[in-house]
Amino acid sequence: MADLTAKDVSEIAQLAMLSLTPEEAERMRVELSAILEAMAALAAVDTATIPPMTHAMPMDLRLRDDLVEPSLAVDIALGNAPARGDETFVVPVVIGGEP
Secondary structure, eight states: OOOOOOHHHHHHHHHOOOOOOOOHHHHHHHHHHHHHHHHHHHHHHHTTTSSSOOSSSSSOOOOOOOOOOOOOEEEEEEEOSSBOOOOSSSOOSSSSOOO
16 A cells, blocks of 8 residues: 555544645654554454354353342432432433523
8 A cells, every 4th residue: 555645644634624734744754654554464364164253262241140239329329429308319400401
């Protein structure tokens, strides 16, 4: 893959709404070109026989039983609340309307 040109970097910066000095633009040109080369090297790797995975290492999920357990008492749960209703937290209105 060819290196990025100064014009390419300028267009990318404009799309990202960035204002770059000439020194920054040159540094970005070099760094972005290196990133594109690394991505091209990854794209060249044949992964047709590699199964999809979610983690690099095999993992056994350690799930606990879903058991009903007692929750905190209301007074304990709301004990440090700056404002509270009868059994609820009172928070400022965020999206319009009356408090």
